[in-house]
Amino acid sequence: AQKVTQAQTEISVVEKEDVTLDCVYETRDTTYYLFWYKQPPSGELVFLIRRNSFDEQNEISGRYSWNFQKSTSSFNFTITASQVVDSAVYFCALSGANTGANSKLTFGKGITLSVRP
């Protein structure tokens, strides 16, 4: 069975602070995909990033960066110089590569990030 754990439930920071959202996953698959989605107050989930299990390079996109470490089964997400518009619920998700049950996305419970001006 696949599992995604987002131990942090709510984080509150002041604008311009850096913040890291943790994600730990469990899977028996050797090939799998990890995702982060953002759910702003409007409710619609927005895709942020997909990473496959063979690519452990960290990725940076503007103020966003992701740290994938297979050794600790973690896929953490850092927002640098946070802004009020970053306030949202952030979900980490996992899927297997093949067809069948594991090809569906398994989500963590989400982290509510509040950025105060």
Added chain:
Amino acid sequence: GAGVSQSPSNKVTEKGKDVELRCDPISGHTALYWYRQSLGQGLEFLIYFQGNSAPDKSGLPSDRFSAERTGGSVSTLTIQRTQQEDSAVYLCASSSGGVGGANVLTFGAGSRLTVL
């Protein structure tokens, strides 16, 4: 359409009534998913349609829940004899890829169901 469209956006119903929730995926997307989001519970998988294959219904919580996808496009999620624990946001998503877990899902805004 440009995005995944869901209707109604809000539905309030009485316990015991049936409800239908509609999802119109992105044109050309072969895969369609329904998820349920309850307060503090993350997203729970309900059902998955891929092309003309038999749907994966493994996430449906009870036989009161069913879903159809007509003509490989629009999908309807039906909840019969609604219970208060059915209150949640029901999210639909679609993707363009073939089978497999690499697909990026595009989500709709959801249908918020409240059962009184």
